[in-house]
Amino acid sequence: MPIYEYACARCAKSFETLIIRRSDEAEVACPACGGREVSRQMSRPAAARTGSDGGGAPARGCGPVG
Ligand SMILES: [Zn+2]
Numbered sequence: 910m911p912i913y914e915y916a917c918a919r920c921a922k923s924f925e926t927l928i929i930r931r932s933d934e935a936e937v938a939c940p941a942c943g944g945r946e947v948s949r950q951m952s953r954p955a956a957a958r959t960g961s962d963g964g965g966a967p968a969r970g971c972g973p974v975g
Pocket residue numbers: 917918919920921922939940941942943944
């Protein structure tokens with residue numbers, strides 16, 4: 910889903926909002942102070958994983974049954 914991160918220019922609060930249509934960007938307001946002076950951030954905190962090496966069994970806490 911197109912979730913963008915915004916930063917408020919008034920209270921410097923960062924929040925994420927769901928942008929489905931392009932017109933939704935004009936209606937983005939800060940959830941803290943309700944200001945419209947928000948700027949979209951390029952970096953996304955979620956889905957930013959690096960170092961995932963393919964192959965090998967994942968570490969599990971399942972010990973031998975006994
Ligand atoms: Zn704000």
